[in-house]
Amino acid sequence: MNTRPRRLSNDAAKSRGAVLPLDEAKRTFPVNRMLVLWCPDWPVVAAAAAAGLPAHLPGAVFLANQVVACSATARSVGVRRGMRRREAQSRCPEIEVFVDDPDRDARFFEPVAAAVEELVVGVDVVRPGLVAVPVSGAAGYFGGERSFAELLVDHVSGSAGVECQIGIADGLFAATLAAHRSAIVARGRNAEFLDPLSITELDQPDSNRTELVDLLRRLGLGTLGSFAALPQRDVVSRFGSVGLLGHRLASGGDERPPNRRKPPPELAVTREFEPALDRVDTAAFMAKTLSTKFHAGLAARGLACTRLGIYALTERGEELHRVWRCAEPLTPEGIADRVRWQFEGWLRAAAGERPTAGVSVLRLTPEETVEGKSLQLGLWQGSDSGGEHTPEAERAARALVHVQGLLGPSGVFTAVFDGGRGPVERVRLVPWGDRRAPTDGHDAPWPGRLPAPSPATVFESPVPATVTDSSGEAVSGTERCQLTAPPWKVAVEDGSPRRVIDWAGPWPELTRWWVPHGAGTQARLQVLLEGEAAADPAVALLLSWQHGCRPEWTVEGRYD
Structure with a gap:
C-alpha cells in the first residue's frame, strides 16, 4: 500500500476566486468549517492490499458485474464506473478483478482513521476512504489551515502508507468535493466554488439522490450553479424534501442546519458480553439486536441519528471508540453495518494494533440527531422494492432476529436469486442480516440454462x-x-x-x-x-x- 503521497494543489475554481492558495489560508474559521481527508479509489486500494498486490496495478471492484470503483491506472485506459465487466476487460485485459466487500474496506481503513486521530480529536468516519474533522481548533494549534493540511497529509501517508488528498470548506458536502480537488475554499465562498461543478456531484454514496440527479440532467440542469439559481419555493413544490436538501447543498449550505439537537444521554445503549466478543461474525450478530433497540429508542422520541458513536471496552480495560458521520439519518441496518465495519477494523487489525482481549462492553451513542421526519419511510414499498420498509416488513424482521437469537447466527436464512443453470444452483441461502447481493456473473447468458418456468x-x-x-x-x-x-x-x-x-x-x-x-x-x-x-x-x-x-x-x- 506504500505509494507516493499527492501534494495539495489549488487548480480548481481558482479563476472564480473560490479557492485560496495554501500559503494564504492561515486564519481561524468558525466551528462549522470542515476538513475532509479522502483516499482516492479506496475500495480498489483495500482490495489490492488484501490480495497482496501493488496499488499501482490496474484494478477494479465489481458489484453485480458492474464497475463500482477503479484505479487511476485503469481509468487511464478507459475503464469507468458503471461499465460492464466484459467491456472493462476488453479495454484493459490485464485489469485485476476484485469483489465488492465493504467489510474489507472498513478493516483496512481503520489504520488511516487512527493516524488522523493521532493529530486531531473529533474524527468522524463518513465511510471507508473518507474522514471529516472540525478544522478550527487544529488549524489554530498547528499554525493555520495550510500547515495543518500538509502535516496531516504527510503523517497519514507515512503512518498508514496510503495516498490521500485534503479539502477544507464550510460544511461536509463542499469539503468533500474540495478534497476531490485538493482545494481550500475560502470562508463564505462555497457557492462560487460549487457553481461550475457537475450536477452529478449531488449523487454521493449513501445519499439516495440518484433519481433526483437523473431528473435534473434530463431537465437541462447540468451544473450545481444552475440548480442553485432556481427559487427554493419552486424546488420544494416540484422535487419535495429530497430536492430541498439537494438545493441547499448546491447553494453552498450544509446537509443539516448548524443548530442540531443535543441528544439526551439516556438514548445511549450499552450491553455487556460474557464471554467477550472476539470474532467479527459474533459481534455482527449482536450488533443487529443492539442497533434495533438503539434505533427504536430514538424513534420513540421522534429522533434519528446522523452521527453514531461506537465505544467499546475490552476485558483488559482497553478503551476503543470511533464516530461515524452520515449524510442521511441511519436506519437499523445502517447502524448494524457500521458496527460490523468497526469491529472488522478493530478485531482484524495487524498484530500489535488490534486489542489484546475481546470486547466485554459495547455502547452506541447518538452523537448528533435530527428530527425523525428526516427519516421518512415509504408508504407502499416493501423491503424488497427500493430498500424501503413497511411496518409489516419491520415486524417480520424483528421476528427473524428473535428466531436467530434462539437458533444462532446461522439459524435463519433468506434466499438470493443467483447465477447458474439448474434450479439448485440459482438459489443461494444467505444468513439473515447479511448482504443479499447476487454474485458476479449472475446475469450472464449461462448456455444450457433451464428454460422457464422453474420448478416450484x-x-x-x-x-x-x-x-x-x-x-x-x-x-x-x-x-x-x-x-x-x-x-x-x-x-x-x-x-x-x-x-x-x-x-x-x-x-x-x-x-x-x-x-x-x-x-x-x-x-x-x-x-x-x-x-x-x-x-x-x-x-x-x-x-x-x-x-x-x-x-x-x-x-x-x-x-x-
Whole structure:
C-alpha cells in the first residue's frame, strides 16, 4: 500500500476566486468549517492490499458485474464506473478483478482513521476512504489551515502508507468535493466554488439522490450553479424534501442546519458480553439486536441519528471508540453495518494494533440527531422494492432476529436469486442480516440454462429415479446428451412406475470443464406423469441425468 503521497494543489475554481492558495489560508474559521481527508479509489486500494498486490496495478471492484470503483491506472485506459465487466476487460485485459466487500474496506481503513486521530480529536468516519474533522481548533494549534493540511497529509501517508488528498470548506458536502480537488475554499465562498461543478456531484454514496440527479440532467440542469439559481419555493413544490436538501447543498449550505439537537444521554445503549466478543461474525450478530433497540429508542422520541458513536471496552480495560458521520439519518441496518465495519477494523487489525482481549462492553451513542421526519419511510414499498420498509416488513424482521437469537447466527436464512443453470444452483441461502447481493456473473447468458418456468419445489438432496422405454429397458444418455430412447415410464425412488404423458428436453450441459480430467456431461428433462389413480392429477417433474453417476437419473424438482 506504500505509494507516493499527492501534494495539495489549488487548480480548481481558482479563476472564480473560490479557492485560496495554501500559503494564504492561515486564519481561524468558525466551528462549522470542515476538513475532509479522502483516499482516492479506496475500495480498489483495500482490495489490492488484501490480495497482496501493488496499488499501482490496474484494478477494479465489481458489484453485480458492474464497475463500482477503479484505479487511476485503469481509468487511464478507459475503464469507468458503471461499465460492464466484459467491456472493462476488453479495454484493459490485464485489469485485476476484485469483489465488492465493504467489510474489507472498513478493516483496512481503520489504520488511516487512527493516524488522523493521532493529530486531531473529533474524527468522524463518513465511510471507508473518507474522514471529516472540525478544522478550527487544529488549524489554530498547528499554525493555520495550510500547515495543518500538509502535516496531516504527510503523517497519514507515512503512518498508514496510503495516498490521500485534503479539502477544507464550510460544511461536509463542499469539503468533500474540495478534497476531490485538493482545494481550500475560502470562508463564505462555497457557492462560487460549487457553481461550475457537475450536477452529478449531488449523487454521493449513501445519499439516495440518484433519481433526483437523473431528473435534473434530463431537465437541462447540468451544473450545481444552475440548480442553485432556481427559487427554493419552486424546488420544494416540484422535487419535495429530497430536492430541498439537494438545493441547499448546491447553494453552498450544509446537509443539516448548524443548530442540531443535543441528544439526551439516556438514548445511549450499552450491553455487556460474557464471554467477550472476539470474532467479527459474533459481534455482527449482536450488533443487529443492539442497533434495533438503539434505533427504536430514538424513534420513540421522534429522533434519528446522523452521527453514531461506537465505544467499546475490552476485558483488559482497553478503551476503543470511533464516530461515524452520515449524510442521511441511519436506519437499523445502517447502524448494524457500521458496527460490523468497526469491529472488522478493530478485531482484524495487524498484530500489535488490534486489542489484546475481546470486547466485554459495547455502547452506541447518538452523537448528533435530527428530527425523525428526516427519516421518512415509504408508504407502499416493501423491503424488497427500493430498500424501503413497511411496518409489516419491520415486524417480520424483528421476528427473524428473535428466531436467530434462539437458533444462532446461522439459524435463519433468506434466499438470493443467483447465477447458474439448474434450479439448485440459482438459489443461494444467505444468513439473515447479511448482504443479499447476487454474485458476479449472475446475469450472464449461462448456455444450457433451464428454460422457464422453474420448478416450484426444489429438493435439497436429489431423489433417485428410474426411466425406462416402452420395452422396459433403461433409458440413458449418450456422450452428446441425447436420449437412447423416448421415455415411457418413470419410477421415483422405490415407488411404482408411472406412465409419461408428455416430456421436453433434454437440455445438455458440460460441467466442470475448467478442471483437468474433471469435466462431465449432464442433461435435464421435463416430464409429465399420470397420477397414481385415475382421478389423481398429473405430476410434472424435473429430471437430471449425469454421465457416470449412480443413480444416473435423479429428480431435482417438482412443478405445481
